[in-house]
Amino acid sequence: MVTGMVYDINKFVYKEKINISIPKLKEEFLSVHGNSTDGIPLYSDYIGNSLDPKNKWKMVVVKIMGEWEEKNLKTYPVLADLVKSFGDICRGAGYSILDPDGYVPMHTDTEEGHENYVICHVPIIIPDGDVGFLEGDSRGTWKEGECFLLDVETPHSIWNYSDKPRIVVLLELLKEKSYEI
Numbered sequence: 001m002v003t004g005m006v007y008d009i010n011k012f013v014y015k016e017k018i019n020i021s022i023p024k025l026k027e028e029f030l031s032v033h034g035n036s037t038d039g040i041p042l043y044s045d046y047i048g049n050s051l052d053p054k055n056k057w058k059m060v061v062v063k064i065m066g067e068w069e070e071k072n073l074k075t076y077p078v079l080a081d082l083v084k085s086f087g088d089i090c091r092g093a094g095y096s097i098l099d100p101d102g103y104v105p106m107h108t109d110t111e112e113g114h115e116n117y118v119i120c121h122v123p124i125i126i127p128d129g130d131v132g133f134l135e136g137d138s139r140g141t142w143k144e145g146e147c148f149l150l151d152v153e154t155p156h157s158i159w160n161y162s163d164k165p166r167i168v169v170l171l172e173l174l175k176e177k178s179y180e181i
Helices: 015-033 077-089
Strands: 057-064 090-098 102-107 117-125 131-135 138-140 148-150 156-160 166-174
Touching: 015 077, 015 117, 015 166, 057 077, 077 090, 077 166, 090 156
Parallel strands: none
Antiparallel strands: 057 090, 090 166, 102 156, 117 148, 117 166, 131 138, 131 156
16 A cells, blocks of 8 residues: 555556556566566666665666667567657656565665656566565555556665565656646
């Protein structure tokens, strides 16, 4: 359950469009990777920081900082088509994997222009166990089939203390075009 979060998911323009796509996104990920996350690059390979002290956070990127990751477009057509449907309001997207015993400490995002975007988390595979996040003082958990918004300007952290990977799609969308203020 997510409570006390900065952004109200009910004011998110694309909530239903994204929630409808969750089964196809899950099917796509599983058809490519099965139950293994071996070979998926670490998130730090893309952003070059040290937010992942245990090297457990991985990312399959289709778009980052407005640039398409061409090598992944054919492999992940469902995600690529979803991202393309947003046009230029989507700056980044990919499958975010947090392997068992993974933890990303409290931080705020620092990428150029981040304050203009909101991150939509789209849970596609959430294992049983202690898997969650903090946004400021609000604690939440992912629920398959229900996207939510995270304010990257608020200190946040994530963890997966289960025995299976946690997989969500991250969509970085322009606030002014996707959220009713």
